[in-house]
Amino acid sequence: MTYTIPQIVVIIIAMVLTFILSSRKFKSTELSMALAGVTAVFFTAYSGWTDEPIRILVEGLFTNMDLAMTFIFATLFIQIYSHSGAMTAVTRGIISKFNSKWAVMACMAVLMLIPGAITGAGSVSVFVMGGMTYSIVRSMGVSEKKATAFVFIFAILSAAAPPINLWTMLMTAQANMPYVGFELLLLLPILITGAFTIIYLGWGAKRRPKEEILAELPEVSEKMQGKGGMVRILLPLVALALMIVLTLVAPFQMPVLGLPLMFVICAVIALICDPNKMGFKGFYKLVDEVMEQVFPLAATVLSVGVLQNAMAASGVKGAIGTAFVLLPFVWIYALILIVAPFAQGCMSYGSAIVIGTPLIFMFNTAGMNTTVVCAAMSLMFPIGDCLPPSRITGRLTCETTNYQGSYMSFLKQVFLPCLVLGLLALLMLIKPAWFRYLI
Amino acid sequence: MTLVEAVIHYAYFVMAGIIGLFFLKGLFKREKHKGLAYDVVYAYCIIPFLLRILFIK
Numbered sequence: 001m002t003y004t005i006p007q008i009v010v011i012i013i014a015m016v017l018t019f020i021l022s023s024r025k026f027k028s029t030e031l032s033m034a035l036a037g038v039t040a041v042f043f044t045a046y047s048g049w050t051d052e053p054i055r056i057l058v059e060g061l062f063t064n065m066d067l068a069m070t071f072i073f074a075t076l077f078i079q080i081y082s083h084s085g086a087m088t089a090v091t092r093g094i095i096s097k098f099n100s101k102w103a104v105m106a107c108m109a110v111l112m113l114i115p116g117a118i119t120g121a122g123s124v125s126v127f128v129m130g131g132m133t134y135s136i137v138r139s140m141g142v143s144e145k146k147a148t149a150f151v152f153i154f155a156i157l158s159a160a161a162p163p164i165n166l167w168t169m170l171m172t173a174q175a176n177m178p179y180v181g182f183e184l185l186l187l188l189p190i191l192i193t194g195a196f197t198i199i200y201l202g203w204g205a206k207r208r209p210k211e212e213i214l215a216e217l218p219e220v221s222e223k224m225q226g227k228g229g230m231v232r233i234l235l236p237l238v239a240l241a242l243m244i245v246l247t248l249v250a251p252f253q254m255p256v257l258g259l260p261l262m263f264v265i266c267a268v269i270a271l272i273c274d275p276n277k278m279g280f281k282g283f284y285k286l287v288d289e290v291m292e293q294v295f296p297l298a299a300t301v302l303s304v305g306v307l308q309n310a311m312a313a314s315g316v317k318g319a320i321g322t323a324f325v326l327l328p329f330v331w332i333y334a335l336i337l338i339v340a341p342f343a344q345g346c347m348s349y350g351s352a353i354v355i356g357t358p359l360i361f362m363f364n365t366a367g368m369n370t371t372v373v374c375a376a377m378s379l380m381f382p383i384g385d386c387l388p389p390s391r392i393t394g395r396l397t398c399e400t401t402n403y404q405g406s407y408m409s410f411l412k413q414v415f416l417p418c419l420v421l422g423l424l425a426l427l428m429l430i431k432p433a434w435f436r437y438l439i
Numbered sequence: 440m441t442l443v444e445a446v447i448h449y450a451y452f453v454m455a456g457i458i459g460l461f462f463l464k465g466l467f468k469r470e471k472h473k474g475l476a477y478d479v480v481y482a483y484c485i486i487p488f489l490l491r492i493l494f495i496k
Contacts, residue, residue, distance in 0.1 A: 026476035034483065061487040062496060069451075072458055255443045261450055291461040292471050299480045302487065 003049070003315040011043045011314050019389060030299040033389050037303070037310035044314040056313045063305030064348070066260065067121075068298040071396075073263035074127035075294045077236070079286060080267050084274035086233045087132050089220045094136055096214060101140045101207045105198045108133045109154050113194075116158025118244045119259060120166040122385060122393045125158040126151060128240070130400040139213045141205035145405055149413040152397040153197045156382040157190045157421075159393075163248070167352040167378035174357040177370060181439040185375035188438060189424040197417040223275035232273040240266045297396055304390045308350055317347065321354035325362055332359070333430055337422045340377065344384025345391060351381050363432075371439050372432035379425035383418045386411060452492060459488030 018039040022032040037060060045053040081087065098104045112133050116125035130151045137147040159166070162183045172179045224232060243262045246254045257265070271278070278286070311317040324332070324339055343351035356377050363373045386394030397403075398410060428435050466481040490496045 028476040028480060030480050031476050034480075058486060058490070058496075061483065062490075065487045065491075069454060069458065073454070255440060255447055257447060258451070260454060261447060264450075264454065288461065288464075291458075292465060292469055295462070295465060295481075295484075296472065299484050302484050303480075 003319075005319065007043075007047055008315045008319045011040055012316055012319075014039050014043060015311075015316070029389060029391075030296065030303045033300070033303040033307045036389075037306040040307075040310035040314040040316060044310070049315070050313055056309055057306055060306035060309030061302050063308055064301040065305070066258070067301045069260040070121070070263070071123065071127070071297050071301065072291070072294050073260045073267065074124060076287065076290045077263040077267040077270060078127055078131065079290050080270045080274065081236055082131070083278070083286065084232065084270060084276065085218075085220050085224050086236075086270075086273075087135075088218050089224045089229060089233055090132060091136055091139075092214060092217055092220060095139055095210060095217075099210075101202060101205065102198065104140055105137060105142075105150075105202050108136055108150075109194055109198060112151070112154035113158045113161050113190075114241075116155060117161035118164060118241075118248070120159060120164035120169075121259075122155035122157075122159035122382065123396050124259070125155045126393060126396050126400050128237075130155065130397060134401045139217075140202065140207050142201060143205075144401075144403065145409060145413050146201040146205075148397060148401045148403045148410060149417070150197065150201050151401060152386060152394060152410075152414055153201075153417045154194065155393050155397060156385050156418075157194055159385070160186060160379050160382045161190050162186050165378050166349055167356065167381045168374055170349060170352040171356040171360060171374050171378065174353060175360045175364075175370070175374075177360070177374065181371050182375050184438040185372060185428075185435060186379065189379055189421065189428070192424060193417060193421040196420050200416060221275055232275065235273055236266045236270040239269050293399075297392070297399065300390060300392060300395065304348055304392070307389070308347055311347070317350070317354055321358060324355055325358040329366070333426070336377075336429065337380065337426055340380040341384030341387055341418075341422075344381045345387030345389060348390060348392070351384070352378065356381070363429075369432040369436055369439075372428055372435045375435075376425045376428035376432070379428070380422060383422055386414060386418075452494075455488045455491040459485055459492055462488065 015036040019032050019036040022035045023029065026032065038057065041050075041053045041056050044050050044056070050056060094104060094107065098107065108129075112125050112129050114125075115128045116122045133154070134147050134151050137150050138144065142150065165182065165186055168182055168186070169179055171177075220229075223229060240262060243257060243265070247257065271283075308317070320343070324335070327335070340351065340355060343355050347354060356374070359377065360370050360374055364370050385392060391407075394407070394410065394414075398407065403410060462481060462485045466478065466485065487496075
């Protein structure tokens with residue numbers, strides 16, 4: 001079995017054409033990605049590189065199945081939590097406690113960073129804090145577009161933030177490096193980008209009088225006020241935080257629950273804490289609505305899995321990675337800010353393995369500090385979470401905030417903060433010695 | 440701990456089953472995303488959940 005470059009180039013062209021044509025015809029990104037994967041597998045089988053094409057496609061559906069389950073049960077938890085009025089109570093509390101616009105935005109930024117930093121997934125930050133952050137930032141006079149951008153930027157920063165950075169973990173595992181010394185290296189660029197984002201998006205926004213904002217928000221039931229209300233609000237979130245922290249600090253005493261089951265447990269707690277008791281019919285209706293609401297996203301991650309598996313089987317994944325890492329250093333520096341985010345858009349976390357690890361070996365042979373290089377690249381990959389074909393976090397943010405504008409207008413709004421993050425990471429990649437003191 | 444792990448293991452089968460059933464319902468009756476393209480998407484998205492509850496994969 002020999003993979004030849006012209007054959008792989010033909011497959012890449014066929015995949016791109018299939019994606020474009022089916023996007024136009026069916027207006028469904030999920031189906032277009034799956035069809036592009038089918039095209040790659042068809043050519044793979046036609047070239048005699050596999051005799052089990054259906055197996056490649058079906059196994060691809062399993063690649064991101066856990067992620068799809070996480071999305072579904074996280075949405076269910078948040079919907080049940082919102083049904084209790086807890087989100088409104090927290091929003092009212094923050095608006096009435098803080099008087100400064102900057103203090104509120106900084107507080108929401110820190111809260112957005114926590115879920116993603118602990119789980120390693122920006123989408124979890126959007127699910128847990130996105131809706132609440134959006135409404136609070138909007139009440140500070142920030143426009144719809146800017147508030148959506150705020151949620152997205154802090155979601156991707158949370159994914160890159162320590163202690164759990166999945167791109168770094170994947171690269172270090174493959175390169176036989178210890179996952180040690182990354183905390184400050186990751187945290188400093190995130191703090192700089194975060195501060196820039198708050199100033200850039202909050203500049204010129206005029207906070208309305210506190211009373212006016214509170215009058216527009218829905219009233220909170222009496223049971224959600226006082227000490228009892230505080231318990232109802234905090235218990236589901238504390239339970240979630242506790243389970244995540246325990247899996248990190250006591251891995252041998254804690255059974256492996258997994259994020260989907262954690263969200264199910266929290267949903268049950270939120271259901272018990274809900275003062276507006278739901279009957280079976282009401283609960284079934286809510287679950288049915290959640291399933292329909294979250295289906296396009298679940299379908300997207302499942303289709304991305306098909307695409308990833310098809311790209312691996314057809315040699316496209318390897319060809320792209322090899323072609324890039326064989327370039328001279330100058331070209332790598334010039335192209336990495338384009339290639340790394342787009343690789344993330346195509347291959348999700350696979351980008352760290354296909355492009356990241358070979359580059360670590362390459363920079364190592366040039367005598368550069370691989371810890372700084374690894375941290376720099378893991379700050380570039382999250383930028384691609386808003387790029388096609390998958391655009392998982394970007395799309396999720398737009399759906400959570402119910403953003404009405406075009407996706408391109410959203411991309412334009414997030415461009416500058418992403419560029420700041422990208423340039424900081426590029427500086428770390430070009431001059432790793434300058435950042436060695438942070439290890 | 441082994442018992443708890445086994446319970447968690449089966450809980451995931453149940454969770455996959457619940458999702459599969461709702462997707463199956465969505466394939467035939469849904470409010471949003473109507474049309475042939477989403478019929479196809481629903482059809483192939485059921486596959487992993489179906490295989491999981493049948494203990495095939």
